[in-house]
Amino acid sequence: MRDVSGRRFGGAILALALVSVLSGVAAIGLAAVSVASVGFGPERCCPAGGPPTRPSPAPRPSATPGPTRAVGLPACIIGSWRVVSETSMVKYYSNADPFAASSSPGKSYEFRADGTGTEKWDNVTYTANSGGSTLRLQSNGSAEFTWTATGDTVTYLARTSVNLKHHWSVPEGESDATSSPNPALNEVDRYKCGATGFEESNDTGYRSVWARTSGYGFYG
Amino acid sequence: MRRGTGHLTEVGGRVGRAISRLGLAALLGLVVVGVGAPAGAAPPSAEERAAAIARPAIVIVEIRWQAWVRDTKTGEVFGGKDGYRIVSSCTGFGVHADGLLVTAGHCVDPGAEGIGRALFGIVAQELAAVGRVGDNNKAVAALLDRAVAEGPEKDSPVSREVVVHRGVRVDDRTVDDPLPAEVVHILPHSRGDVAVLKVERGRLPALEIIDGSDLPVGTPILAIGFPGSADRISDPTLEPSAKDGRISNRRTIAGVPFYEVSAASTGGMSGGPVVDQSGRVIGLVSSAPAGEPQAFNFMAASSLVAGVLRGKEIPNGLGPVDRNYRSGLKQYYAGHHKSAIEYFDAVLKASPSHQQAWEYRRLAGQTPGSSAVPSLVIALCALVAVGTGVVAVFLFMLRRTAAAGGVVGAGPGTPIGPVSGQGFGAVAGPVSGPGFGVPAGPVSGPGFGTAVGPVAGSEWAPESGPDAGPAPGQGFGAAVGSESEQGFRSEPGFGAVAPISGPASGPGLEPTSGAGPLPGPATEPEPGQRAG
Numbered sequence: 001m002r003d004v005s006g007r008r009f010g011g012a013i014l015a016l017a018l019v020s021v022l023s024g025v026a027a028i029g030l031a032a033v034s035v036a037s038v039g040f041g042p043e044r045c046c047p048a049g050g051p052p053t054r055p056s057p058a059p060r061p062s063a064t065p066g067p068t069r070a071v072g073l074p075a076c077i078i079g080s081w082r083v084v085s086e087t088s089m090v091k092y093y094s095n096a097d098p099f100a101a102s103s104s105p106g107k108s109y110e111f112r113a114d115g116t117g118t119e120k121w122d123n124v125t126y127t128a129n130s131g132g133s134t135l136r137l138q139s140n141g142s143a144e145f146t147w148t149a150t151g152d153t154v155t156y157l158a159r160t161s162v163n164l165k166h167h168w169s170v171p172e173g174e175s176d177a178t179s180s181p182n183p184a185l186n187e188v189d190r191y192k193c194g195a196t197g198f199e200e201s202n203d204t205g206y207r208s209v210w211a212r213t214s215g216y217g218f219y220g
Numbered sequence: 221m222r223r224g225t226g227h228l229t230e231v232g233g234r235v236g237r238a239i240s241r242l243g244l245a246a247l248l249g250l251v252v253v254g255v256g257a258p259a260g261a262a263p264p265s266a267e268e269r270a271a272a273i274a275r276p277a278i279v280i281v282e283i284r285w286q287a288w289v290r291d292t293k294t295g296e297v298f299g300g301k302d303g304y305r306i307v308s309s310c311t312g313f314g315v316h317a318d319g320l321l322v323t324a325g326h327c328v329d330p331g332a333e334g335i336g337r338a339l340f341g342i343v344a345q346e347l348a349a350v351g352r353v354g355d356n357n358k359a360v361a362a363l364l365d366r367a368v369a370e371g372p373e374k375d376s377p378v379s380r381e382v383v384v385h386r387g388v389r390v391d392d393r394t395v396d397d398p399l400p401a402e403v404v405h406i407l408p409h410s411r412g413d414v415a416v417l418k419v420e421r422g423r424l425p426a427l428e429i430i431d432g433s434d435l436p437v438g439t440p441i442l443a444i445g446f447p448g449s450a451d452r453i454s455d456p457t458l459e460p461s462a463k464d465g466r467i468s469n470r471r472t473i474a475g476v477p478f479y480e481v482s483a484a485s486t487g488g489m490s491g492g493p494v495v496d497q498s499g500r501v502i503g504l505v506s507s508a509p510a511g512e513p514q515a516f517n518f519m520a521a522s523s524l525v526a527g528v529l530r531g532k533e534i535p536n537g538l539g540p541v542d543r544n545y546r547s548g549l550k551q552y553y554a555g556h557h558k559s560a561i562e563y564f565d566a567v568l569k570a571s572p573s574h575q576q577a578w579e580y581r582r583l584a585g586q587t588p589g590s591s592a593v594p595s596l597v598i599a600l601c602a603l604v605a606v607g608t609g610v611v612a613v614f615l616f617m618l619r620r621t622a623a624a625g626g627v628v629g630a631g632p633g634t635p636i637g638p639v640s641g642q643g644f645g646a647v648a649g650p651v652s653g654p655g656f657g658v659p660a661g662p663v664s665g666p667g668f669g670t671a672v673g674p675v676a677g678s679e680w681a682p683e684s685g686p687d688a689g690p691a692p693g694q695g696f697g698a699a700v701g702s703e704s705e706q707g708f709r710s711e712p713g714f715g716a717v718a719p720i721s722g723p724a725s726g727p728g729l730e731p732t733s734g735a736g737p738l739p740g741p742a743t744e745p746e747p748g749q750r751a752g
Binding site (some may be wrong): 012044071075112 | 288291294295296297300301302303305344346348350351352353358359361362371372373379539540541544547548562565569570598599603604606607609611615616619
C-alpha cells in the first residue's frame with residue numbers, strides 16, 4: 001500500500017517537475033524569440049537637424065523667357081516637289097497680254113532649308129491657244145533661286161543663276177530663247193502646303209499643283 | 221498517518237497529472253498563439269512586403285527639356301523659335317541618405333540615346349504631318365544618323381532641368397516635395413543605362429543594392445515605377461505601380477549585362493527599381509524591345525548601378541532611418557504593432573515627413589496587434605514553471621515526511637536523516653539551478669533535474685547541503701539503498717533523473733550548486749547508487 005501510494009505520489013512530483021521544466025524552457029524560449037524578433041529596439045539616428053518638415057517650394061520654369069532661336073523656313077515647303085499641273089501666264093506677243101499656258105509633266109522644284117532652291121525643266125511643254133492658234137513652248141534646263149516664306153505666302157527673292165533654254169512653236173514659226181538671272185525677282189505667291197501636296201497661285205492667273213517626291217528633305 | 225499520506229499521495233498524483241496536462245496544453249496553446257500568426261493581420265504577400273520596403277525610396281524624376289533638332293546635313297533646324305519644351309517623367313530611387321538617387325541613364329541623357337531619340341520621334345511626327353516621312357521608324361533612323369539635339373546655338377548643349385518629386389507628410393496631409401536635382405553621372409543606354417542624381421536633401425530614404433548580375437532565371441522580381449503621363453507628376457498622392465514577374469533570361473548586350481524580365485513596364489517606369497522579395501535592388505527598369513507584343517522588358521543589372529557608384533566613389537547603402545523603417549515594417553507585418561510603432565516613431569523622429577512611416581504607424585495604431593511574444597505568455601509560462609515547481613517540492617516534502625513516518629515505523633535504527641537529506645539532495649544537488657525564483661534558472665540547468673533545481677537551489681541548498689554534504693561519504697549509498705527497499709529507488713521517474721544528474725558531473729551534491737561544469741568525482745554516485 002505504501003509502495004503504491006509512494007509511486008503515485010512520485011508520479012505527481014515527476015509530472016509537476018516536468019511541467020515546471022517545460023514551462024521554464026518555454027518562458028526562456030519565448031523571451032528569446034521575443035528579443036530575436038523584436039530586436040533591441042529602434043536604432044538611434046542622426047543628430048539634430050533632419051530634413052525640413054516643409055517641402056521645398058516647387059521649382060518653376062524660369063520667370064524669364066527661355067532662349068530662342070531664329071525661326072527657320074516652313075518645314076512643309078522644304079523638300080522636293082514635282083509639278084502635277086500648272087497654268088502659267090506666258091507672254092509671247094509684245095502687243096498682246098500674256099496668255100495662259102498649261103504645262104506638261106517634267107517640271108520639278110527643290111526648296112532647301114537654307115533658303116535656296118532649284119527649279120528644273122525637263123522637256124516641259126507649255127501649250128496655249130491664242131486667237132484660234134496653238135502656241136507651244138518647250139523648256140529645258142534649270143534655275144537657282146532664293147526664297148522665303150511666311151504662313152501663307154512664298155516669295156521668290158531672286159533668280160540667281162539660270163541655265164534654261166526655250167523653244168517656241170507658234171503659227172509664225174519657231175524660235176529659241178534663253179532666260180536670264182533676275183536678282184530682283186521678288187515674286188510673291190500664295191501657297192497651301194500639306195501632307196497631300198502643295199498648291200501655289202497668284203493674281204496673274206498662275207496656279208501650280210505639286211506633289212512631294214522622295215528627294216531632298218524626305219526622311220524615309 | 222500512512223493512510224493520510226496515501227490519500228495525499230493519491231490526490232497529489234491526480235493533481236500532478238492534471239497540472240501536467242493543463243500545463244502542457246496551456247504551453248502548447250500559448251506557444252502557438254504567441255509565435256503564430258497575429259490576430260487580425262492578414263498575412264501579406266512577399267510582393268506586398270517588398271513593395272512596402274522599397275516604397276519610401278521611390279521618387280518621380282521630372283525632366284524639363286528645351287532643345288532644338290538640327291539636321292547636320294541640310295542645316296534644317298526643327299523646333300521653331302522656342303524649341304521643343306518637353307516635360308518627361310521617369311522613376312528613380314534613393315541609394316543614400318545624403319540625397320543620392322539613381323534612375324535610368326536614358327531618362328536624363330540629352331544625347332541620341334536619351335531625350336534626343338524622343339525629340340527625333342517628335343520631329344518625325346511633325347515631318348510626317350507635312351508629308352516628309354513615309355515610315356516613321358525610317359525617319360527616326362535617318363534623324364539618328366544625321367541629326368543632333370542642341371540648345372539655342374549651334375552645337376550648344378540642350379537645356380535640362382531635373383526635379384525629383386516625392387510625397388511627404390506635412391500637417392497631416394501628403395504634399396509634393398519637389399527637389400531640384402543635379403545629374404552627377406550618366407551611363408548611356410548602350411553602356412548600361414544608369415544615371416546618378418543628387419538633391420540637396422538629407423535623410424533621403426534609400427534602397428539596398430545587390431552587387432550582382434547572375435541571378436538565376438525564374439527569380440521572382442518586382443518592377444516598381446510611376447507609369448503614366450507627366451501631367452500627373454505633381455500629384456503627391458500618386459502611388460507607384462508594382463509589376464511582378466520573373467527573370468526570363470540573362471543577356472549581355474555589347475558587353476553590358478541586362479536581365480530580360482517578364483514584368484510589364486510602361487512609360488514613366490524607366491529608372492524604377494526592380495527588387496527581389498526582400499526589397500533589395502537587383503536592377504532597374506531600362507527599356508522594352510521595339511515591337512515586342514509580349515510582356516518582355518529589359519532591366520539593367522544592379523551590378524552596373526553598384527559599379528557606377530563604386531567607380532565614382534558615390535556613397536550608397538541604408539541609413540538608420542531606413543533600417544528602423546524596415547524593422548518597423550517587419551514588426552507590423554508580424555502583427556507586433558506595439559513594437560512596430562516604436563520603430564516608426566524612431567523614423568518619424570529623425571524624418572518627420574516620412575510618408576510611409578507615418579502611414580504604417582497609423583495602421584499599426586488602428587489595431588492592437590501583439591508583441592512578438594506577448595509578455596503575458598512569458599509571464600504565464602514562468603508562473604507555471606514556478607508554481608508547478610513549488611507544488612512538486614511541496615509534494616516531495618510531503619512524501620518525504622510520509623516516508624520518514626514509514627521508516628520510523630519500520631523499525632529502529634533506520635537512518636532517517638540521511639535518507640531524506642540525500643534523497644532530496646540527489647535531485648536538487650545535481651540539478652543545481654542558478655537560483656530559486658528565477659524562472660530562467662531551471663532551464664539553464666542540465667535537464668530534468670533543473671525543474672527541481674531552482675526549488676532546491678539557493679533557498680533549499682542550505683538545507684540539502686548539510687544533508688547532502690556528508691552523504692557522498694557516508695550515507696548516500698546506504699540511504700538510497702535503504703530507500704530502494706521502500707520503493708524510493710524504484711520510482712520510474714527518479715530513475716530517469718539519475719542519468720541526467722550523472723552527467724552533471726558531480727556538482728549535484730555541492731551546496732554551492734549552480735556551477736555545472738565543476739568536476740566532482742566525490743559526488744559521482746557510486747554505480748550501486750544509481751537507480752534502477
